[in-house]
């Protein structure tokens with residue numbers, strides 16, 4: 001699904017209004033109804049509600065929400081912040097329509113700030129997508145005060161003060177919402193970990209913005225839903241044999257980290273690979289043969305570290321390399337040999353990334369292969385250097401993707417896939433239970449397994465990342481976030497694939 005910028009969202013509003021022949025206040029009514037519907041499901045009418053309204057249409061939404069909640073018997077108060085002379089037309093219309101029974105206060109300066117009852121709910125309608133500069137002055141005072149209180153804050157469309165699609169300047173105050181309810185589509189800002197503290201838990205409510213407009217709009221930013229990836233899954237042919245589903249090679253594991261090879265191998269097999277060979281240090285031979293009997297194991301001549309490539313490289317159609325390898329000199333030179341001689345698609349993770357990061361010579365070899373990198377943020381930093389903020393990191397990622405004609409799976413809360421064409425796809429599955437050793441190894445195996453089956457590199461990344469997160473989400477039911485291990489994730493991969501196959 002596409003992500004729209006603030007400017008594109010404004011155009012979508014205008015287009016919808018024209019297409020449907022409705023007024024802007026009608027669209028505002030629709031948006032506020034959608035928000036109020038979510039709010040009613042979440043908070044019972046016993047809660048007192050304070051709606052803080054800014055001067056624009058976000059504030060206008062707040063006024064309609066206050067009216068609607070009042071009609072549903074919530075005890076609502078409205079606090080209009082700032083200068084109402086400058087308020088938007090739809091704000092003014094809805095201020096007129098606010099029932100007399102709803103108390104209204106005006107906060108013009110710091111002196112007008114009010115204390116809130118302990119249990120009251122706050123609705124933040126100060127600013128939405130129309131924010132065009134950092135929030136300062138009386139608005140900032142209100143935001144700072146609300147952030148200090150323990151009251152639950154639900155933001156309309158955006159946490160006020162946060163820019164929708166670019167870095168918010170440091171001097172601006174930003175609401176720290178518990179919930180953000182976004183209209184029609186999420187915003188790019190929601191997918192960046194630096195914003196977690198402001199956005200809180202986000203939900204999207206539909207408000208009927210023009211599908212035609214959205215499908216015509218050009219963007220390089222997407223978020224991945226089940227519908228986006230389900231159709232990528234290829235059904236198995238009736239006259240199947242293992243040769244059709246590829247032969248993957250995993251170069252993984254080192255002394256004390258043979259488990260990384262086991263996890264990657266299990267991920268690869270569960271992703272449906274036809275044949276799998278794992279080359280591992282000889283100390284890992286028995287472990288691998290026992291733990292993953294479906295995989296063929298090649299024992300490296302070195303007992304503890306990867307030190308050689310298999311003899312017959314041509315029979316493999318993809319190589320996954322990195323998990324558990326370590327960065328010993330012999331392993332570095334083996335990676336060098338791999339990059340210099342192989343023309344396979346490569347899925348490069350963990351220590352293989354670290355090894356490449358430390359050598360300009362190795363980086364120079366990269367352009368020979370089709371490549372997928374799967375770094376976590378620290379590995380990514382080693383590869384391309386430190387970025388100032390999450391937006392810059394994404395920009396740096398795309399530059400890297402273009403320079404090396406490669407894909408980067410930047411792992412995190414919302415794993416971001418960067419493509420050589422300059423697109424970014426934010427994943428929507430997964431949970432904090434995955435923040436545990438070995439889950440990345442599983443992902444490397446899964447993506448390698450999909451490439452082996454002739455999925456394009458982009459499809460393999462999108463599917464792999466989505467299913468990996470979905471498997472972890474399914475594991476939540478049985479093991480929860482705290483106890484989740486990488487093995488739980490791989491154990492739930494079959495269920496995740498079955499679930500995705502049901503999506504039409």
Ligand SMILES: NC(=O)C1=CN([C@@H]2O[C@H](COP(=O)(O)OP(=O)(O)OC[C@H]3O[C@@H](n4cnc5c(N)ncnc54)[C@H](OP(=O)(O)O)[C@@H]3O)[C@@H](O)[C@H]2O)[C@H](O)CC1
Pocket residue numbers: 009010013027028029031054055056057058059060061086087088126127128129130131132133134135136139156157158183184207209
């Ligand atoms: N997109 C939809 O589907 C719908 C969205 N709606 C809601 O509308 C807002 C966007 O409304 P908009 O009026 O464009 O913008 P805001 O309400 O966010 O704020 C704009 C006003 O605030 C002033 N401004 C901007 N930045 C600051 C600041 N840092 N400090 C003070 N004032 C600021 C600006 O005026 P200026 O002339 O001073 O620049 C505007 O007055 C969207 O988020 C939704 O909530 C609709 O309801 C319909 C559907």
Ligand SMILES: [K+]
Pocket residue numbers: 058124125126127128155156157158159160
């Ligand atoms: K808001």
